[in-house]
Amino acid sequence: MRVLKYAILGLLEQEKQTGYDIAAAFKGALGQFWSAKHSQIYPELKKLVAEGLIEFETVIQGEKLEKKLYSLTVTGEAELKEWMQRLEAVDVSHKDEFMLKTFFLSSMKKEEAKELFSNQLVSRKRKLDELMRTLAELETEFGSNMHFSSSEFGHYLVLTRAIEREKGYIQWLEHSLQFME
Ligand code: FER
Numbered sequence: 001m002r003v004l005k006y007a008i009l010g011l012l013e014q015e016k017q018t019g020y021d022i023a024a025a026f027k028g029a030l031g032q033f034w035s036a037k038h039s040q041i042y043p044e045l046k047k048l049v050a051e052g053l054i055e056f057e058t059v060i061q062g063e064k065l066e067k068k069l070y071s072l073t074v075t076g077e078a079e080l081k082e083w084m085q086r087l088e089a090v091d092v093s094h095k096d097e098f099m100l101k102t103f104f105l106s107s108m109k110k111e112e113a114k115e116l117f118s119n120q121l122v123s124r125k126r127k128l129d130e131l132m133r134t135l136a137e138l139e140t141e142f143g144s145n146m147h148f149s150s151s152e153f154g155h156y157l158v159l160t161r162a163i164e165r166e167k168g169y170i171q172w173l174e175h176s177l178q179f180m181e
């Protein structure tokens with residue numbers, strides 16, 4: 001399934017944007033959990049136009065730089081809505097290189113395994129720190145009592161989910177390290 005298609009439709013549902021704006025969005029919060037490269041975004045935009053899901057008007061930016069300002073069509077809006085409501089299958093493809101190494105752990109010496117786990121613990125704690133900082137920023141900017149109609153409510157939910165995941169991951173790493181004592 002072309003999930004990128006829906007990511008772009010979702011962005012355009014928020015506001016009309018240029019290809020540049022869309023690419024920039026993937027460098028922000030969105031890109032933290034759904035990445036896409038320029039080389040995927042621009043062909044996808046072309047495809048979506050051909051399919052009648054998005055359209056564009058040409059605008060002049062700055063001196064005489066022509067830009068395509070994309071927006072959703074009625075059909076695009078309907079497809080996005082349908083996808084948002086659709087129940088997706090539980091994703092079994094969440095690839096985690098560290099899990100792959102863990103699976104083969106018995107081929108390592110215990111001290112090496114402990115080092116591998118300790119290093120992973122450091123990097124997961126860093127990730128958790130970054131998530132907590134972003135959450136604190138969000139709360140400073142938008143208030144700490146988020147509710148459904150807050151503009152950043154979805155972002156808030158994504159962050160709190162990631163924070164719980166990292167906390168669980170850290171706990172598991174610590175238990176595993178104790179196990180290897
Ligand atoms: C953010 C939104 C999401 C962010 C990180 C994430 C650091 C990460 C999500 C994930 O790992 O699932 O603004 O900022």
